[in-house]
Amino acid sequence: MIQVAGIIPSELQEIRKKVESGQRLSFEDGMTLYTTPNLNAVGYLANIVREKMCGNVAWYVRNQHINYTNVCNKLCKFCSFYVPPKDDRGYVLSPEDVQARVREHLHIPISEIHMVAGINPKLPYSYYLDIVRAVKEIRPEVAVKAFTAIEWVQIARAAKKSLREVMIELKEAGVSSIPGGGAEVFSDRVRDDLFWTKADSDEWMEVARTAHEVGLPTNATMLYGHIENSQEKVEHLISLRELQDTTGGFLTYIPLSFHPERTEIDTLPGPTGEADLREIAVGRLMLDNFPHIKTFWIMNTIEISQVALWYGADDMDGTIQEYEITRRSYEETRQVLTRKQLVDRIVESGRDPVERDNLYRVLSTEREIVEEVPVGIPGELPVVS
């Protein structure tokens, strides 16, 4: 009997054997996965790992994003969200503003609030504690996933305390996990060109390691589709894999599709659908010790994300209220999906939808969402405060 596995190209047969027997892939394997033209074969292999780890489940979350400030002194070339300090388009949400945002969605049983923003040097340490407490005060049951690595570095600086100390204190205030943003690509070459002021990879790793030590699980990301090359991407993935071997604190890897519109490097075309699916698949294959691979549909599009469930992804992210980071630079991507829309897509693609909280605890396995709670349309940006 000839099987589907038999028709994958010869340059991937060695990798196929490793994948089927659960062996770790090498740097060279990673390069092969990026350079082989046959994306479907890479997806096919990634799906073997995906189904071993997550079966037929496709996770999603009902969540809300709050971007508490757009002021940032890092001036990264790939970002269209930030404004520099003293720019009159800048805003900072007060703890009361944050509560108002939370109240807008109290009628929806969301389980996670995702708070990330710019590096605003004016904000004191107390501000960060206050906004986390503000969320927990009116929505104590919700999990707060907050602050990317560079924000943690800034928070420690503002507090004049160690990373470890501020993490413990903010954990007590209500932070229960840490998102994966800001990793970009672990490459000095790329960093020197695009985000030279930002934490380097050692610093990013240090934040993740410390978080894992104090019991805060984190995610990891990689921003692709700008000036990086395959070698840098494989090195990035292997660095993440090595840290995960040591700490086991990573929950999810999320490749982030670069959106060039209105950035300083907007002459770049941005990643194609082929690239989006390939990053998901290579991530799944290389990161054999990461429990989850997420397709962030806001950046990948929902169309690609649905397909990605067969290229290694097991997590569709969420309904996402009010995501600002790429919204203004990519208006054609709708920023809200209803739960019904998300679940229907998962069911159509032959996966079992499971609603999760931020720690992947099962909240619901409903497949037929009859009544949909109306969801908010992303609000206008707040005025300067």
Add this chain to the structure above:
Amino acid sequence: MIDDITEKIQSGIRIDVNEALRLMSHPNVAELGLLADMVRRSKHPEDIVTYNVGRNINYTNVCWVRCDFCAFYRAPGSTEGYVLPHEEIFEKIDELVSVGGEAPKSNEILMQGGLNPKLRIDYYEDLLSGIRERYPSIHQHCLSATEIIYIAHISRLTLEECVKRLRNAGLDSIPGAGAEILSDEVRDVIGFRKDRVDEWLEVHRVAHRLDMHTTATMMYGHVETIEQRVEHLELIRNLQDETGGLTAFIAWNFQPDYTALGSDSTRWDGWKATGFDYLRTIAVSRIFLDNVPNFQASWVTQGAKIAQVGLGYGVNDFGSSMMEENVVSAAGTSHTSAMTLAEIKRLIETAGYRPVRRNTRYEIVN
């Protein structure tokens, strides 16, 4: 689960309707892609994806048929109705030639319009021959089966006489539009009040008999069942077995905005077909239609990302550069902002293929 079908495909054995249905319910799309790509490679072994320099021209939007899935037409008498003057059509062609160059029959115009009761065979003969005389570089890929049946009808011609006269005036080939889903039952529900299935097939048969090439299309994702999609494919495969005159197959999903069908919940369930469904549908179509040489992407309905991924699902051609699109754009599809030739080439290259320009007969244009 599909190993038996895989084996058949690998041995070049035709799959049957039941096997196509099994593939349509096989959720692992990457596997379907692998199989469809195998069929594509057996016909097009080289790492090449072709594209066509062309322009859509919609010479009239006046149409008495009022199909419920269409947002483009204006009824006769409407103040928004138009017929493009010849000069305006020529200007559009001038723009196309300035992009595509002067090589004979290298630039395609896809000229289609509504069923306008004021336009008879002499109008078309005049227009087609006018274009042929002025523009040796233009291949006229024009007039759907639906239009041709109507032109024959109001001009009191047999179908064969009508096609012959259009051909003699300058019509080079006929696009596959108006196939929708080849099922009379479906045509009744979606409010396609024009040709029956047999009539659509007959136009293509007549054209093939007169040595003209045509293409076949499928508009899915409205009220049809998966079985009806596969029946559609079977009718096309049978036609091609009989005549061999089809050069390509193109599928896209119903674009519901501003259409009567799109706002009628008694007929349409509101589910706009997804990119996932598109990839599965074209993969199974490629496997099933083992006698159709070329598959065109529909980037205008699917967007650049899914259209590019489709190149791994049996699609070997990126279609036309179009320059303008008015029909599905009227129904809200968001991908019609003119895709440049440079962007088409980039999408082909980044998927691992060499972009090669072709003419409408799928001959390489240098």
